[in-house]
Amino acid sequence: MEDRKGTLYTYTVIHSAMDEFKSQVPYVVGLLEEEDGKRTVARVEGYRIGKPIRIGMTVACSRVDENGRRVYRFID
Amino acid sequence: MRRVAVLGIGETAMGKYPEKTLRDLILEAGTKALADAGMDRAEIQALYIGNFNGSHFCRQSHVGPLAAETLQLGLIPAVRTEGACASGSMAFRLGYQAVACGIYDAVLVGGVEKMTHCQTEYVTEGLATAADADLEVPVGVTFPSVFALMANRYFHEFGNARDAMAWCAVQNHENALLNPDAQLKKRITVEDVKNGTPIADPFTIYDCSLVTDGAVFAVLAESSLARSLSRKRLVEVVGCAQAGDAISMASKNSLTTLAATVKAANEAYIMAGLKPADIDLAEVHDCFTITEILNIEDLGFFAKGTGARAILSGATARDGRKPINVSGGLKAKGHPIGATGLSQIYEIVTQLRHEAGERQVMKADIGLTHNLGGSAATCIVSIFRGR
Numbered sequence: 001m002e003d004r005k006g007t008l009y010t011y012t013v014i015h016s017a018m019d020e021f022k023s024q025v026p027y028v029v030g031l032l033e034e035e036d037g038k039r040t041v042a043r044v045e046g047y048r049i050g051k052p053i054r055i056g057m058t059v060a061c062s063r064v065d066e067n068g069r070r071v072y073r074f075i076d
Numbered sequence: 077m078r079r080v081a082v083l084g085i086g087e088t089a090m091g092k093y094p095e096k097t098l099r100d101l102i103l104e105a106g107t108k109a110l111a112d113a114g115m116d117r118a119e120i121q122a123l124y125i126g127n128f129n130g131s132h133f134c135r136q137s138h139v140g141p142l143a144a145e146t147l148q149l150g151l152i153p154a155v156r157t158e159g160a161c162a163s164g165s166m167a168f169r170l171g172y173q174a175v176a177c178g179i180y181d182a183v184l185v186g187g188v189e190k191m192t193h194c195q196t197e198y199v200t201e202g203l204a205t206a207a208d209a210d211l212e213v214p215v216g217v218t219f220p221s222v223f224a225l226m227a228n229r230y231f232h233e234f235g236n237a238r239d240a241m242a243w244c245a246v247q248n249h250e251n252a253l254l255n256p257d258a259q260l261k262k263r264i265t266v267e268d269v270k271n272g273t274p275i276a277d278p279f280t281i282y283d284c285s286l287v288t289d290g291a292v293f294a295v296l297a298e299s300s301l302a303r304s305l306s307r308k309r310l311v312e313v314v315g316c317a318q319a320g321d322a323i324s325m326a327s328k329n330s331l332t333t334l335a336a337t338v339k340a341a342n343e344a345y346i347m348a349g350l351k352p353a354d355i356d357l358a359e360v361h362d363c364f365t366i367t368e369i370l371n372i373e374d375l376g377f378f379a380k381g382t383g384a385r386a387i388l389s390g391a392t393a394r395d396g397r398k399p400i401n402v403s404g405g406l407k408a409k410g411h412p413i414g415a416t417g418l419s420q421i422y423e424i425v426t427q428l429r430h431e432a433g434e435r436q437v438m439k440a441d442i443g444l445t446h447n448l449g450g451s452a453a454t455c456i457v458s459i460f461r462g463r
Binding site for chain 1: 201204215216226273278325326327
């Protein structure tokens, strides 16, 4: 799982969230291109305010959430 | 196909009406439209009404018969349409088609939404149902974040458009100052927009359209019938097309060219025998500031990647060469979701009749409305001509 990588096609930092996610703001949602070329919308963990994010940067899959969705994290 | 005209229009002022019911909003706007048409309500043969999420915001589904009863339209068929923020234009298009095809001679089309009485989080949840409930919402996607993903990709492909986005908000707020039905009459600056409360980067609160209660109706009639009933300038529907795209962001080919807009616009232009350059003014779906930039490019008014520059040059101002959202747009007139498409049509018809008062555009013979649903998964483009 740790080896699985994705590339940021685009992203946003969410500051205003629904109740369920309110405690997690600010958090990053990315539209990623996975290694097989498929695009997916996923959370990218490890964001802190001020961290520079670039389209094209590589992120790594860190875990699978309770719904079976891959969660990624910044690696630099 | 028969020719179809917009015979009458009516709307509530856009705003926050926690004390009013859906019925109240429908009654006010519908009664105004019928009076403006000068048509007996017994002549209305069908009703089409856009409503995005009354089931969530007001615990009211089946809005079709609710509206027909409220407006005393008797036993006519009443259809509620849902296409997220394009629900209203969808109602308009179905009514247009029915008259054009000769099924009916006169119909009432409209839209209504009431949401400002709900808590912000409940509104956010209701709006998020327009995004993909399996693939996106459980990840934490909000509706503004869908368009924020587009904005950051746009910056990557065409350069930073932050100033032009802010200017869209400033300009639409300026336009709304002259619209008596606008919800927000407040002058703002580029710095206000950039320094506002962050929502989803790069958006602040000022990049987002409003949460609005409101209703808008229009009477559509076969053209010769309309001409015989009205002494006002006849406004005909000369083009009307709908296109779709994937609902999920991951399945769209491009996030910087909205394919549904391009397809619907091309079909509407062909139907009308017109080109983008022929359009005198347009109301486009500025749900977020970046969307106004995407729209004016996708509609063919400006080449892809040049929309930001066009906006900063003043080309889309009320006195520019292509006035955009002179009503104040979703940003400042308001965004009563299910009624928004009709609210845009209300403005274009008012302008083509030369009844827009202080905000009247000098040359107003051909106008266009562009209404998006969800993540641009539905798009309806309509073209109107004053005769």
